[in-house]
Amino acid sequence: MYDAIVVGGRCGGAATAMLLARQGHKVLIVDQAKLPSDVRLSTHLIWHAGVDLLHKWGLLDAVKATNCPLLTSFSLDLGELVLRGQPPGTTVGAAIGPRRLALDKVLLDAALTAGAELRQGVTFEDVLKDGDRVTGIRGRLQDGSAFTAHARIVVGADGTHSRVARAVGAESYNEFPKEAGSYNLYSYFRGVELDGVEFFSRPERMIYAWETNDGRSVIGVIQPGRASRPAREDMGAHFQSELATLAPGLAARVQAGQRDDEWLSGAIGAFCRQAAGPGWCLVGDAGVTMDPITAAGISNALRDAELAATLIHEGLQGPASLDDSLATYQARRDAVSVPLQQFAQEMAKLAPPTEDVIKLFMALAGNQEQIDNYYGVFGQTVTPMAFFDPTNMARIFAPA
Ligand SMILES: Cc1cc2nc3c(=O)[nH]c(=O)nc-3n(C[C@H](O)[C@H](O)[C@H](O)COP(=O)(O)OP(=O)(O)OC[C@H]3O[C@@H](n4cnc5c(N)ncnc54)[C@H](O)[C@@H]3O)c2cc1C
Structure with a gap:
């Protein structure tokens, strides 16, 4: 028993x-x-709230010891604007990707x-x-x-x-249903220089990259689950062409490295x-x-x-x-x-940004405290309700 x-x-x-x-x-x-x-x-990727729990339980050093670095730099490239920030209110102040x-x-x-x-x-x-x-x-x-x-x-x-x-x-x-969510295509790479956790938000796409263990990075393209998906034999070409068109800087860094795993994909x-x-x-x-x-x-x-x-x-x-x-x-x-x-x-809808969303990102530019709060929604240290609360929206838009 x-x-x-x-x-x-x-x-x-x-x-x-x-x-x-x-x-x-x-x-x-x-x-x-x-x-x-x-x-x-x-x-x-384990965001800040998860890393803080691993730390609290005395396990973060063991995770790091698997040759997995803490990730302390975060960027969201929106095309005309790149937001860099850190979730607030964390103990460790990092994410990790074991x-x-x-x-x-x-x-x-x-x-x-x-x-x-x-x-x-x-x-x-x-x-x-x-x-x-x-x-x-x-x-x-x-x-x-x-x-x-x-x-x-x-x-x-x-x-x-x-x-x-x-x-x-x-x-x-x-x-x-999975069609209402996102579809993810990714693989693992060596020799790709990254600046922490990188996101590239593009119309109907999200591209991401971060380091896992042993110098290997996971790099992927997310598209709407409703969009047509590449056949297995076309995944590599699809990935390269998406990167080259939507994030050419990252595409060049990926070109300089080597893929060292198969293509993986999924939607749930x-x-x-x-x-x-x-x-x-x-x-x-x-x-x-x-x-x-x-x-x-x-x-x-x-x-x-x-x-x-x-x-x-x-x-x-x-x-x-x-x-x-x-x-x-x-x-x-x-x-x-x-x-x-x-x-x-x-x-996950990856819908084209509405006027309001564009205005929000423009208003965030230069407001480091609120950019950090936005990252806090991902880091799970700021609730979506707190960030999107009308009072907080008013605070963001007032100086802008
Ligand atoms: C494409 C993709 C990418 C993702 N990327 C991330 C990410 O970057 N960061 C993140 O935080 N999350 C990510 N997730 C989500 C994350 O993988 C899950 O939230 C996480 O694995 C959940 O952990 P779990 O312990 O609940 O379940 P699981 O990890 O699914 O573990 C379940 C366990 O139960 C066992 N089991 C199942 N059925 C039985 C049975 N009948 N009898 C006995 N054992 C059984 C399985 O063998 C397995 O070991 C991603 C998910 C997907 C699909």
Whole structure:
């Protein structure tokens, strides 16, 4: 009998397991994958709020030690205007872009060091129940044999296609199909000189570049999910021609380097799911999947992990029950995640800027405090509500 079973051992799951195990709880992590392993569909950027959590948990040095630099310079090239700034209100004052092989391993090692157990090669199939209360999991090992384990709570950290969410019947809301979101085409490069995190906003496109581990950079082009996509054999030519036309300076730097991985591409639907019920809760993408255009998913997963682990700990300790303790989870998660999800979804349309948006960017020029606040929306240190609040808009437009 475990206190908690966590299904999924990557950023959301490993962090939740670590935080629970550090508080003395008996935790089992199961994952169908062999860990550590890479996640191919990810561009790895962890913004400031996520970096601050890694720092708070004492893990940032271990992530940096995977030969992954802190990223402290940020630029958004809007064509006629380049905004450079830093999210305010952070402890570390940096982002970081570790490959998932590196990040997930640091988190998982920390969970195991704290006393969590790991069973790999276990595919979760269903929950065990006593009435309507989840009491454990049923799964299958790689040799086909059955696996069962019991716990006071089952945490679904099994990603966007969460089978835990399906098994418990978690309701979905704020759903957006992938055609309403963005489509991302990217690869890894060596020998490309970058100035920290670079974004190039162009009509119906967003181009981005930043360093990951071992001097390799991830560089990509994002287009609307509704637009036609290149066939696999045309991806390289498509990427080169987009860069050459839309960001020729970056294209020249990419030409000077070498691509050292295959072309990767993807688009995902976005949604929120009911966060908790009797004996279960969801963290990370299983609970809220956002369009990747704002690179918010890992930071969200880490933040969910901290909130869920705090509430689970309170519920396991008593006097409040687990159900009472988790009753506030969805509202507290959504208060932060839903505005970020909506901001990402709006941005993912890659619609031509309206007059108001153009006026806003023009008004931001030269106003460093407000440029920093705008970066804070990405860094998750300023809420979209605070930045786009009419009072703040008036402050931005007044001097302009
Ligand atoms: C193209 C793209 C680019 C992205 N770029 C960024 C970025 O730059 N920055 C950022 O912050 N986010 C980015 N994201 C989002 C980010 O990858 C996710 O938010 C993050 O991986 C969520 O972590 P997680 O731990 O919740 O789930 P996952 O990382 O998906 O991990 C889920 C785990 O559950 C396991 N699992 C699944 N089903 C089962 C089962 N039935 N039984 C047992 N185990 C199971 C899997 O094996 C896996 O290990 C991107 C996403 C996409 C699609």
